[in-house]
Amino acid sequence: MSPKKSSKPLKYRAIWISDVHLGYKGCKAEYLLDFLRSTETEYLFLVGDIIDIWSMKRTMFWPQAHNNVIRMILGKAKHNTKVIYIPGNHDEEFRAYSGIVFGNVEIHSEYTYESLDGRRIHMLHGDKYDSMMQCSRFIEFIGNLSYDFILYANRLLDKARRRLGFPFWSLAKYVKNNIKNAMAHIRKFENIVAADAKKRGYDMVVCGHIHHADIRLIDGVVYCNDGDWIEHCTALVEQLDGTIELIHWSDKQHAVKSDSEALPEFPQVA
Numbered sequence: 024m025s026p027k028k029s030s031k032p033l034k035y036r037a038i039w040i041s042d043v044h045l046g047y048k049g050c051k052a053e054y055l056l057d058f059l060r061s062t063e064t065e066y067l068f069l070v071g072d073i074i075d076i077w078s079m080k081r082t083m084f085w086p087q088a089h090n091n092v093i094r095m096i097l098g099k100a101k102h103n104t105k106v107i108y109i110p111g112n113h114d115e116e117f118r119a120y121s122g123i124v125f126g127n128v129e130i131h132s133e134y135t136y137e138s139l140d141g142r143r144i145h146m147l148h149g150d151k152y153d154s155m156m157q158c159s160r161f162i163e164f165i166g167n168l169s170y171d172f173i174l175y176a177n178r179l180l181d182k183a184r185r186r187l188g189f190p191f192w193s194l195a196k197y198v199k200n201n202i203k204n205a206m207a208h209i210r211k212f213e214n215i216v217a218a219d220a221k222k223r224g225y226d227m228v229v230c231g232h233i234h235h236a237d238i239r240l241i242d243g244v245v246y247c248n249d250g251d252w253i254e255h256c257t258a259l260v261e262q263l264d265g266t267i268e269l270i271h272w273s274d275k276q277h278a279v280k281s282d283s284e285a286l287p288e289f290p291q292v293a
C-alpha cells in the first residue's frame with residue numbers, strides 16, 4: 024500500500040485479464056499499464072473484450088495510454104511471455120484469426136492450459152452462454168456504465184423529463200434496485216459456465232464477460248472470472264507455487280493519473 028513503488032516486479036507463472044475495453048472511455052488503461060509494468064509472467068492470457076470494437080464503431084476514442092497497453096503486451100510477447108489472446112464479443116472480429124500468430128500473440132477462440140499442480144484449466148470469454156441467459160445484455164449494459172456516467176445520464180434524463188412536465192425519477196436508484204436481480208443473473212452465469220466445464224472434463228474454467236471477478240468451487244469445478252479493467256481493475260494470477268488468486272490492482276497503488284489527461288489519438292494500423 025506504500026506510494027513508493029518497488030522496482031522489483033511481481034513474478035507469476037500465469038496472468039489472466041479480460042474486459043479491458045481499449046477504445047472505450049471507461050477503460051482504466053493507466054491502471055493496467057501500471058499492473059503490466061509491475062509484473063512478470065510466463066503466460067499472459069487475454070480472455071476477451073480487450074479491444075472494444077463495438078464502442079469504437081460508435082465513437083472513435085484512442086488515447087496514447089490505450090496504444091501503450093497494446094505496445095506493452097506486444098513487448099512482453101516478444102520477450103519472455105507466451106501471450107494467448109481469446110477474443111470476446113466486443114472484439115469478435117479477431118475470432119476469424121483463431122489459430123494464427125500475430126507478433127508472437129497466439130489467437131484462439133478457446134484454450135486449455137495445465138496449471139503447475141496439474142489441473143486442466145479451460146479458458147473462454149463466456150459470451151457463448153448468453154443465449155442460455157435472460158437479460159444478459161442488461162448486465163453487460165450495467166457493467167459497461169460507470170456510476171458517474173449513470174449520474175450524468177440521470178441529469179440529462181431529468182432535464183428532459185422536467186421539460187415534459189414529469190417528476191424526478193432516479194436512474195441511479197433504478198440501477199441499484201436491479202443489482203439484486205443482476206446478482207441472481209451472475210450466479211446463473213457462473214453455474215452455466217461451471218456445468219459446461221464439468222461436462223467437458225475440465226478441473227477449472229477461466230472466463231470474463233460479466234465484469235464480476237470471482238473464484239468459486241461449483242459442483243467440483245473451480246470457476247474463475249478475472250473481472251474487468253473498467254471499474255474493478257482485477258486480474259487472476261497463478262503464483263510460482265501454483266496458488267491461484269485474484270488481484271485488485273486499484274487497491275494496491277494510488278499514483279496513477281487519469282486517462283483524460285492523455286490526448287486522444289487515432290490508432291496506427293500496423
Ligand SMILES: [Mn+2]
Nearest residue numbers: 072111112232
Ligand atoms: Mn464480453
